[in-house]
Structures are given as C-alpha cells and as structure tokens.
Amino acid sequence: MRSRQGELITGSVEAPSENSLIKGLLKEQYCILEIKEIKSSGSNSDYLPPISLRDLAFISRMLATMLSAGLPVIRALAIIQDQTRNNKVKKLLSQITIDIERGYALHEALRRHPKCFSSVYVNLIKAGEQGGVLVKVLKRLGEYLEEEIQTKNRIITACIYPALILVFTIITGVLIIVFVMPTFAELLDAVGADMPGPSQILMLGSQFLVQNLFYLLLTTSSLLVVFRTSKQIEEVRICMDRLSLRLPLIGRLNAQVLESRFTRTMAILISSGIPVLAAMEMVEGVIENTFVLKALRQARENISEGQSIATPLQESGVFEPILIQMIAVGEETGTLDEMLGKISDYYEQEIKRSIERGATALEPLLIAMVAIIIGGIVLATLLPVFDLLANPTI
Numbered sequence: 001m002r003s004r005q006g007e008l009i010t011g012s013v014e015a016p017s018e019n020s021l022i023k024g025l026l027k028e029q030y031c032i033l034e035i036k037e038i039k040s041s042g043s044n045s046d047y048l049p050p051i052s053l054r055d056l057a058f059i060s061r062m063l064a065t066m067l068s069a070g071l072p073v074i075r076a077l078a079i080i081q082d083q084t085r086n087n088k089v090k091k092l093l094s095q096i097t098i099d100i101e102r103g104y105a106l107h108e109a110l111r112r113h114p115k116c117f118s119s120v121y122v123n124l125i126k127a128g129e130q131g132g133v134l135v136k137v138l139k140r141l142g143e144y145l146e147e148e149i150q151t152k153n154r155i156i157t158a159c160i161y162p163a164l165i166l167v168f169t170i171i172t173g174v175l176i177i178v179f180v181m182p183t184f185a186e187l188l189d190a191v192g193a194d195m196p197g198p199s200q201i202l203m204l205g206s207q208f209l210v211q212n213l214f215y216l217l218l219t220t221s222s223l224l225v226v227f228r229t230s231k232q233i234e235e236v237r238i239c240m241d242r243l244s245l246r247l248p249l250i251g252r253l254n255a256q257v258l259e260s261r262f263t264r265t266m267a268i269l270i271s272s273g274i275p276v277l278a279a280m281e282m283v284e285g286v287i288e289n290t291f292v293l294k295a296l297r298q299a300r301e302n303i304s305e306g307q308s309i310a311t312p313l314q315e316s317g318v319f320e321p322i323l324i325q326m327i328a329v330g331e332e333t334g335t336l337d338e339m340l341g342k343i344s345d346y347y348e349q350e351i352k353r354s355i356e357r358g359a360t361a362l363e364p365l366l367i368a369m370v371a372i373i374i375g376g377i378v379l380a381t382l383l384p385v386f387d388l389l390a391n392p393t394i
Contacts, residue, residue, distance in 0.1 A: 048092055050115040053152075055089050057145035064138035073106055092116055105129060119285045120265060127272040140268050147264065151257060151351060158355045165366045169373055174209075176377050181206040188384050196387065198380040234290065242291040249362070253354045258292055259323055260347035267340035276336075277304055292318050309336070322346075 059080060066076030074097055081093040092113065099109035107126035110117040121141065128137030185203055188195060195203060209216070230236045245255045265286050269279035280300040287293050295316035302312035310328035313319050323343055330339030 048095065048113060048115065049088055051086075051088055051092060053145050053149050055084075055086060056116070056121075057142050057149065058084070059089065059093070060138050060145060061142035064135050064142060067138065068135045074100055106134075120269070120282050123274065123278075123282055124268060124272055127269075127274050131273050133272065137268075137272050140271070144264055144268055147348060148261075151260070151348070154352060154355050155253075155257075158359050161359070162362055162366055165370060169370050172374055173377055176374075176381060177202065177206040178210055181381055182210070184381055184384065194384075194387075196380075196383045198376075199383050202377065202380040237290045238294060239291075241289040244289070245291065249358055253351065253358065254289075255320075256347050256351050256354060258287065258289055259319060260344055260351060261286055262292075262296075262319075263323065263340045263347065264344035267337050267344055270340065271337035276309060 062080045062083065063073075063076055066079060067073070071079070077093050077097045077100075081090055081097075084090060084093075095113070096106075096109045099112060100106065104112075105126075107122050107129055110125055111122045124137050124141060125134070128134035181203055185195070185206075231240065245251050245258075247254070262283060265283045266279055269282055270276065274282070277300065280296065280303065284293055284296055284300075287296060295313075295318045299309075299312035299316055302315070303309060308328070308331055310324050310331060313327065314321075314324045326339045326343050327336065330336035333339075
C-alpha cells in the first residue's frame with residue numbers, strides 16, 4: 001500500500017476479517033495495492049493458561065455491572081483488570097482488550113481463547129451483542145457459573161469426610177499389617193506360642209503384602225494405565241458413563257447434576273434468542289457423560305426432522321419423566337425457557353437434598369466400616385497376647 005505522500009509501505013496487520021482491514025486502511029487514507037492472508041501458526045491464546053470458574057464468574061459479573069453503568073467494553077475491561085490481583089486474569093483481559101482495539105467484536109476476541117471461554121459462553125455473548133441484550137446475558141452467565149461453583153463445592157465438601165476416613169483406614173491397616181504384625185510374630189516365635197486362626201490369616205496377609213509389595217504396586221499401576229487407555233475407546237466410555245448413572249448412592253446424584261446442567265444451559269441459550277436446534281448443539285459442549293451425549297445427539301437429529309423436543313428426549317430413556325413433562329408443557333404454552341429454568345431450580349434443590357441425605361446415611365456406615373476393619377486387625381494382632389496372658393505356662 002501507499003501512504004498519502006506516495007510512500008510504499010509493506011507489513012503485516014492483524015484484523016478479524018479482510019473487509020474490516022480494508023475499511024480501516026481506507027479510513028486512514030491509504031492506497032491499497034495488494035492484500036494477502038497469512039495463516040497464523042498458532043493462536044495468541046496458546047500461552048495463556050485456562051482460568052477457573054470462579055474467575056470467569058467474576059469477569060462476567062463485573063463486566064455486566066460496568067456495561068449496565070454505560071461504560072464502553074474497553075474501559076470496563078481496563079477497570080476489571082485493575083480490580084483483580086490474579087495475574088492470569090490480568091493477562092487474559094489485556095489480550096482481549098488488544099484484540100478489541102484491533103477491530104474484533106467482544107465475542108470474536110473471546111473465541112480466540114478457547115482454553116478460557118467455552119463455545120457456549122462465546123455464542124451467548126454473540127447472541128447478546130447481536131440482540132442488544134449483552135448486559136442481561138452477562139448477568140445470567142454470572143448466575144449460571146455461580147450455581148455451577150456451588151454445586152461442585154457441595155459435592156467436594158460431601159466427599160472430603162468419607163475420603164479422609166477411607167485414607168485413614170487404609171494407612172492404619174497397612175501400618176499394622178506391615179510393621180506391627182511381623183514384630184508380634186517374632187515375639188511369639190521366641191516364646192514358642194501358637195497363633196490363633198485369625199492371627200495366622202492376618203500374618204499370612206502381612207507376609208504376602210511385604211514380600212510382593214513391588215509387584216502389587218506394579219499391577220495397580222498397570223491396571224490404572226489400562227483403565228485410562230480403555231477410556232479412549234468410545235464404546236467403553238459410553239458403557240462406563242452409563243454405569244456411573246446407575247451406581248448405588250452416587251448414580252442418582254450424577255444424573256441430577258447432568259439434568260441440572262442441561263436444563264440450566266438450555267434455559268439461558270433459548271432465553272437469549274438462540275434457536276432450539278442450535279441450542280441443543282451448543283449444550284453438548286457442557287455435557288461430559290458420553291452416554292447422555294449420545295442420547296442428546298440422537299434427540300437433536302429427531303428434532304431436526306420435525307419432532308417436538310420432549311418426544312425424542314423421552315425416547316432416549318435418559319431423563320426423568322418430570323423433566324420431559326415440564327418441557328412438553330413449556331413447548332405447548334410457549335414458555336420453554338421459563339420451564340427449563342424452573343426445572344433447573346428444582347434439580348438444584350434435589351442435588352442439595354441428595355447430598356445431605358447421602359452424608360447423613362454415609363456417616364454411620366463409615367464409622368462401622370472403620371470399627372470392623374481396624375478393630376478386626378487390632379483384635380487379630382492381640383489375640384496371641386491374650387492367649388499368653390491366659391496361659392502363662394505355655
């Protein structure tokens with residue numbers, strides 16, 4: 001290209017499209033001679049690590065607040081950048097600001113960072129920009145992410161106590177079997193005492209564990225590798241994910257979490273003006289269970305052929321009748337997004353109750369398990385001592 005003074009200029013400029021580049025150059029009164037597209041070897045997000053859900057919720061809420069106050073997007077991003085102490089978020093917002101200054105729309109700038117923003121998030125921002133409801137979409141995204149965080153925190157909190165008890169039980173049992181039991185056996189051999197049946201079984205287990213510890217660790221590692229490798233096979237993953245929905249205690253909870261995520265995401269997408277078929281395709285990006293994902297894809301194909309939403313979802317056999325019935329009512333009354341939101345709220349309460357019931361039922365079971373396992377090991381260890389005390393002449 002040539003400048004207004006006739007100077008020949010060559011170089012590279014980054015722009016969202018060729019048309020936007022031409023408009024920008026003509027506005028600066030450059031004479032364009034030739035434009036060639038250069039494919040980038042990598043995205044500028046390659047070096048940016050993903051951010052947490054909490055950080056994403058923070059960005060969404062703050063951006064909604066700033067935009068609702070009438071601030072432009074670039075100014076709002078600058079303020080949020082100053083507010084946060086998280087360096088990852090600072091770098092991400094800085095790069096988004098640079099992209100917007102280059103001519104990218106907000107959703108285009110976000111799409112350049114797939115590690116940080118999912119396709120669902122980006123498409124909702126796009127719908128908000130095009131429909132003039134960006135603030136509303138950002139508020140709903142903030143609420144959605146907060147609900148996701150709360151659900152995960154409830155599950156993690158409920159799992160901490162059982163996990164600690166299980167680890168304590170295993171460590172205590174192994175220490176007794178590996179270190180305490182052999183010492184007792186040597187003392188009993190020294191005094192010529194016989195070991196009772198339970199103690200002999202425990203001693204054999206102790207000897208086996210000590211002598212074959214390396215092979216046991218190797219076998220366990222091999223099984224973990226086989227397990228992780230087999231999960232790459234689609235049929236195996238589908239079977240495993242299907243089984244995860246039918247496990248005792250946690251199977252129903254897994255299903256409720258998936259149903260809540262599906263309905264909440266669909267409610268936001270449809271209320272933002274995204275068509276049902278496009279929303280069904282986008283929601284697949286937040287469903288990690290391959291068995292449910294397969295059912296949703298089949299349902300989407302049936303919907304594209306003219307069926308209602310409720311019918312193919314019912315035929316999939318994945319979702320509860322109450323979910324299907326409320327979706328059917330929403331379709332009939334034209335309030336599908338509202339009904340999906342109500343179903344999501346219902347499942348949030350069900351998840352909370354399921355976690356509370358599970359924790360209440362699990363606590364006595366864990367105490368009984370610890371008492372049986374540790375108590376049994378200790379009793380089997382001390383039985384020979386009791387025999388010696390009862391028969392000191394032996």
